[in-house]
Amino acid sequence: MLTFLRRRVLTSLLPLLAVVLGVFVLARLTGNPTALYLPENATAQAREQFSAANGFDKPIWSQLLDYLSGVVRLDFGTSLRTGESAAVMALRAFPATLQLAAVTMLLACLVGTAVGCWAALRPNGLADRVSSLLSMTAASVPDFWLAILGIWVFAIMLGVLPTSGVDAGGLSWVLPIAVLMLRPAGVLTQVVRGAMISALGSPYVKVARSKGAGERRVVARHALKNAAPPALTVAGDLAVGLINGAVVVESIFGWPGIGKLLIDAILQRDFAVLQAAVAITAISIFVLNIAIDIGYALLDARVRQKVGAAA
């Protein structure tokens, strides 16, 4: 396990570097930000001064070297927009996103697994049909609709929830999470259902059944474990989407997360912040991917054991 982990981490360093470099280069392809930061009627001289002060007049490889030598000293640069340290801004915004993503994924996985299994027990039955329809709809409703509608219904019409913000305690979480989890829950329900139908029809489940294992035990111990890998992949991808920032939900609900920071940085050509934000999300995505791989390895081992035992 440890060797696996070490190799996995080592092979991840190169792609991580690729992301950081890629963002650096791509960002600079979106144009010099001088016009955005100087007044509209700034003189040509002022523009040149600004460009020079921020190194935008240097060739890109030289800017890259400057940047990398900063990164080595843990200096990710300063935001053009706010004058703050880019790393500080990214680190401040990230926990908000992470918390939101974690709670959302947890709930989505619970709902997705429960409903998906239930539906798979009797494919094409009434429960299956209804839950399929609901989960498909949930997965395809535009999130800003739900957000705006949710604010309108729960905050204005019913007055039970705050419209937005983070300072109303637990209540602040309800709308953002409800809006965010709908799609992952819908997708996961579909995936779990599909994988469970296959698993329930697979040989070792049959063997387990023939050995007289109870239905609940069959579903929980045998089929679910076999259905887990595809669900884990999809859940991982959904989680990555959430970590990269739920831009819409963050900006509608005023949730001070990394998604909003990232989009503002892109649109404002605030390169230092963009690079810092991508670095931190990329690292966490790589960690998440490693965790998923470990999950696979564990599942794989157990599934194989089970099959062996059953046979």
Add this chain to the structure above:
Amino acid sequence: MTLLENPPEAPAPEAPDRPARANWFRMLLADPAAFVSALILLLVAFVAVFGRQLAGDSAIKGDLSLSRLAPFSLDHGWQYVLGGDLLGRSLLGRLMVATQTTMSVVVPVVLISLVIGASVGMWAGYHRGRRETVAMRIADVILSFPSLLMAVVVLYIFSPSIASIIAILAITRIPVYLRTARAESAELQTRLFVDAARTFGTPSGAIIRRHIFPIVLPTLLTVATVDFCYVMLAESSLSFLGIGVQPPDVSWGLMVAQGRDQLRTQWWLSVLPGLAIVITTVSANLLASWVRIATDPGQRWRLTVPRRRRRAAGPTVLETT
């Protein structure tokens, strides 16, 4: 052991021995939801091809006196049965024109990312080792890249066009298929029937095609149909940022994004195109799950046995297959 590793493409014991093709239509009729979905998708396809002609002028030329016209009234002709948009254009006509644009973005994106992602994923999962590592790390790079940045870059350098939108969306979706296909094929390549094929000297390409692909396909289809709506929604957020489909062209996503300001006053402006997205994706999903059942020899009986008997058979039937 051999029983356990039964190759799935072998016909299930009591699957009727008639040519499957003749059965397709009957099986479709046996599942009303799938049948309706198929009809809806046919309609969408028809509108996607002929919508522009059908919609005519009212979808392009506005009449400000009909701005924000409420839906469900025939007072201004059939074109305005779903109301008018802000510029007083027929919403129905706009929806029809948008169908074409939407489909010409979404279908290529899903197909391209599915084909590329699935092939690379199956290849990587089958061979494992270094090839797998490289493919997976590339997927990681794409996944952890902010897709928005990619979009802004591409659209900053090339002017926004349907082709560049397709390219961006396709690239960002490839890892999803890649990872799914890799996971399943890595698991399958340890199975006995694959081993058997290998010992008989079947080339790896053929093994992937004949033995792995058919088993991975159902999961890929599920992911692809779900992705269908994801792409539509992603296109909508690109539109919202002004880097998606450009007016005067219009897509469902653009309509949803533009109409959201009026969600509380003129709800139909964004709810109706949103419904179009929901209905189309739900139909695609329903049809896909029908296809899964119809192509799975172990499940096909559900569509050939009359309803009543099916219910009587109950869950125990699972064990008889």
Add this chain to the structure above:
Amino acid sequence: MTLSPHGLRARNARAAALVAAAAAMSLAATGCSVANSDAGDPAGGGNTLRVVLPQEPPTLEPCEASLTATGVVVRSNITEPLLERNPTTGTLEPRLATEWTQTQPTLWTFKLRSGVKFSDGSDFTSEDAVAAIERSANNTKLACNVQGYVFGESGKLTLAAPDASTVTVQTGQPDPLLPLRVSFVEMTKSDTSTTEKVREPVGTGPYKIETWAAGQKLTLTSWDGYWGDKPAYAKAEYQWREEGTVRAAMVVNGEADLATNLGADDGAGDTGVQYPNNETTALRFTTDQAPLNDIRVRQAIDMSIDRDGIVKSLFGGIGRPASQLIGPGVVGYNESLTPTAYDLAGAKALVDQARADGVKVDTPFRIIGRTAQFPKIAESIELIQSALTQIGLTAKIEMMDTSAQMKYQLRPFPDDAGPVALMIMHGNQAGDAAFTVGQYFATDGAQSSSGTPQLDQQIKAAGTQTGDARKQAYAGVFASENKDVRGFAFLANMGAVLGLAENVSYAPDAATGDELRLADVKPKS
């Protein structure tokens, strides 16, 4: 804001589903997070004014106060200028200076108010004023926004402090606008950094910064040592939400007392107060390539814009059709100009005439707009584009993000731009036409893509005038531009909606968007 029955039904169905989901969610969510405070309870027992803005101030650096997002919080709340322009009357009023005179043609003398203290307790002296003006107007390293915006063409200023309450400003050329320019400089302490921008400044204003939880909330608290009247609210709490509908909802729901920059469709309902803001929207033409190099084509485009329709149907009645690039409050506004009448037949005739004379009217050109620059910008451009098709012109729409659009807005323009009609929005914060025409109408203006030598002469001549002659001269410039150049097709003098809770009284004016004076907000008794 009427609701159709269908709308209600659709909502109720989804509402039911949402209720179920949310009920389950709220249980889970409250279980795992610490509920600290209650949303409905304003800190300080109702003596806090809660303001919701469209975006978080990037910084509170006073020399960036001409950036809307910064200025709206800083100006006259945290820091103050020497003098201030009244947005309604247009006259300059004393603030930290009590009087100012042009003692020589190139020398202005300002007398400072006595007894003014910074919120850290130190006295405000002429030394501070000199340092602040120096920092904003002359310091090229800081590159303050104010510097380019207000002092761009005035050259280096020479400052002196003959005594503790007097400041003199020496200009290179006689500058009648100097006091107006100085009104843009917020006063900071003399020891404020001259090499780096300051995120949290110390000022003399009625409020000082209490806490700034970046990303979430900014709290100001009133300062006891303020030289003027104590403001009605002891605290002010700023939050920011990007969506207009959410800002409106916060006021309607009682979570905020004041919401800025709302649109007609945002649902402010009874809490909404309409007001004209400084902004004017227009299409700006490049005049060097076919088909836009022919004035008849530009006139035809101007005539094919249905301004009344746009304002009524798209802007929801907010704003009014424009006849020139500035609004009525600005010195030099020409009262006699009227918005061009909507006349598709006449426009078509002009295009045909140009075609007959050999102008390549069929050459396609681009209409470029900045995404979300103002509400319904995409729809407005689409309407214009569709009208252009009807009069026989070929225009392609391109919406861009700010950075990409700027390439077309500022000189030097891209070489391969081709003929472009650019949607612009211009806000003259300073209140004098000089800040508009030099930029947009002069042949070498930083944002100009048209102009003639005659117009340049007229602009130059107007700049030296004062008083009524100045108004006349600039009015003449606007008339000539419309008649002889037609480098612009003006769309509308824009307006906005302010969401105001029913227990708060405040009268918005043209400057509200750039400068929200908290001291002017009072609780309704």
